[in-house]
Amino acid sequence: MDQLLENDTRGVHWELDEPSSKKFLENLFPEDVLLVKSLEEGSFQDFSLQTIPALLGHLRNQKLYGPLANSPDQCGWLSMAAPSSTSSEEYIASFFNNLLEQVQISIGHFIHPRYVGTILIA
């Protein structure tokens, strides 16, 4: 399986350098779409947080985001230490979801598309 995949992807896989990666992400996910157009109308919390640096600064100031001071490996984020029984995957999923929630508390609610069921027509 892995060998087949390697053959399939050989020669058609792009590994972008850092400047191209940044440009790619900025084009695919522009700031104004992420922080303005993807929010529900009327849910804006703070109009000054419409850029990613401003949002990050706000989250840091509120102590909602950033490495924990007592975490030597800098793995504690969002003032949320991982329980010892938690797997790294569970911790990362929890971290991502917490961060998304804190962003919404700070800037407003994301537009909520309905779930329409499974995709495949069988």
Next chain:
Amino acid sequence: MRLTGRRFAFRSWDSFNSVTPLKGASANRKPDLLLSAVGSPNGRDADWRDVMAFGEVKSKKSTKTLKSSYVESAGKAAFILYAQDGRHAVPCIRMLGTHIYFDIFDRGGSVSTAGFDIHDRPEVFIRILLGLATGSRLRLGFDSSIHVDLLVQPGENKVRKRMTVMMDGAKTSLVLDHLIFISDGLHGRGTTVWQASMDSDFDPKGKGKERERKRARPGTASKKEVVIKDCWVDPLRKYTEGMILDILHKAGVKGIPKLISEEQVATNHPSPSIRTIVNNSTHLLRSLASSHQSPIGDHSYYLRVHSRLVTEPVGFLITSFSCLAELLVAFIDYVNSKYPITLWRLQVY
């Protein structure tokens, strides 16, 4: 961990299936992280058909984990493309230690960003996270020409998928009734074939009264059945499949599908800042990465355009024959017949 009960539920990440394989695939695969819409089945009921994006996690970044995580991601992207008709690209992330990589797999190949340390480059990390969580379906690789309706009915809600195509010089709405075939390849043509019927509620000019009249006379509207074939074709070839079918039809060759329409599927540009309708192609995604160094000139990929073919009649699948003898009789009839077979209509998709 799923946070569906939270106030600001939207799409959420889940790690349950890092130890439990997802449903809907012939082989067991366990993505470390899943991104799915709130309300979709989760945990043991999670299905490849509902996955919006996924992630792979490795404890550290090394040459070995960089390669192995990419190959694992490619395999899972292939599963999603096979499980979700009307999906043309799959985004995913790889967390290698504290480095995040963003990948997109499509019919032309794959694009991976450089790795960004989430501590040193939090602005890139948060852009990826927000982009996946809030990005439109188009940005996540879904076909914007396919509309998904939720039909609320007593007892059970139904999902209906439809698309608008040009038939006999007029826009016609087709309801996708049945998936006949979907390619299991990661790259290349990505052929998908549906059986479809005309949407009896559709009014190309948007005249409400006409629609109401059709509703008032149920069963009187035409239920013409057609076959829709979507695939990603090489635009540099001299003849398209539709052109070949047309040539054969004009030459009087019998027993082949009759071409109703052939078109290149139009879509919004993948970059939200470019408000243009363009023909869908694998070039569009890669054009987002072009910079001063022009990686397009340094990299190769499969240049493909999204083609849609509408034909008739609707045939039977070879797998729908009840036994080998029945199939052989049908083939013998087909070979011996000078005219289109009416009993067993055989078609090759």
